[in-house]
């Protein structure tokens with residue numbers, strides 16, 4: 150019987166969730182759901198010096214916004230908990246000690262000064278940053294160099310120590326990556342990584358292997374930046390649990406920005422979001438804008454992330470989460486870095502805004518109006534406005550600018566666009582038009598248009614030449630849906646008031 154598919158996202162709660170992190174979640178999730186498997190979130194918080202208040206909750210908020218709900222996590226529970234590594238601390242020592250017994254790891258008592266001295270002593274042009282590895286380990290203070298009795302005494306008296314893996318010499322460490330196929334590492338280039346720290350906490354390397362084993366993880370998709378750690382993990386799997394137990398790995402291509410690997414700094418520099426949601430660093434109070442607050446729909450965000458490093462092999466680019474679950478395949482994940490193109494990201498959002506019912510995002514859009522001091526009173530009217538302008542919005546925040554004139558008269562009129570053709574005949578047309586509008590029996594876009602055209606014919610002016618000024622009077626600028634629809638929506642009184650208010654401004658320009 151084949152094993153139940155179990156994947157995990159294992160973030161360290163150290164700050165904002167980068168779009169690369171969400172893509173990692175997404176590929177794990179798509180694969181698990183397609184295979185009828187389970188998606189687990191495990192919080193890797195063993196490095197307490199990097200702990201950041203609020204970062205864990207923020208990760209779960211981002212996942213909830215994206216609709217990527219874990220089956221198991223510290224928040225959702227599950228049979229393999231606890232799901233925070235700091236709460237599993239007592240579990241790891243036995244594995245580290247087992248490795249020492251087997252001869253695959255050793256106790257190291259070197260002080261920070263000893264390590265500093267080693268680095269200075271062995272630094273050279275070819276080796277500017279010497280590592281604690283096979284070349285130096287026998288020159289250091291550890292259970293390989295000190296007499297056994299002394300080691301026992303040091304351990305008994307609580308001398309600060311770590312446990313390091315003993316990387317074997319001259320081995321070619323290989324594994325089959327689901328994306329990169331066979332990957333090989335020369336063991337002579339790998340350092341003796343710390344597995345258990347002086348505070349008794351495991352490092353990431355030990356904890357990730359032990360937890361993937363105990364949580365019965367079958368597949369692990371993670372960023373390519375972790376590929377260099379793979380040889381250590383493979384050896385730990387081999388020594389502790391057997392390579393046949395090791396999850397299948399897929400190292401996902403990097404996401405590239407305008408200048409190499411996409412970074413938070415790129416976002417600030419080029420004016421696009423890099424994090425899923427707004428993140429305020431509690432240490433500096435620095436706010437980094439997220440895709441959500443920038444005005445992206447989660448459906449668009451998921452869709453664009455899916456395409457950053459994967460394609461379906463067809464022309465189709467718009468996929469819902471359900472469709473992605475069906476279409477995703479690891480074979481079609483690219484090996485090389487995926488370039489993030491903000492213009493393309495906005496295209497996805499525009500398409501999703503158009504195809505999503507406005508009721509789905511109306512509450513969120515309302516916040517942009519509230520932020521500008523505009524209170525929405527009539528829900529049905531608000532929805533009808535969103536419906537009229539949705540095709541013109543790329544970001545949800547665009548709804549404000551595209552729709553505000555349905556609620557308030559424009560503060561300024563962009564008359565420059567129409568003044569060159571303005572004259573007294575046109576002014577007189579609008580004066581008469583206002584009188585005519587007063588008398589219109591039924592206020593529909595069609596009846597307003599008919600009345601407008603009739604009067605234009607009577608006055609021998611081309612209706613096309615009158616529509617632009619009318620639009621500017623009602624909207625403020627040269628944009629928006631059909632002008633008679635706008636007049637219909639804002640109502641008779643408001644239409645007449647706006648035209649009358651605008652006329653002197655137009656006339657002043659003659």
Ligand code: GLU
Nearest residue numbers: 159160161193357371375
């Ligand atoms: N804790 C690692 C991180 O912060 C997880 C890497 C992995 O998936 O193995 O990304």
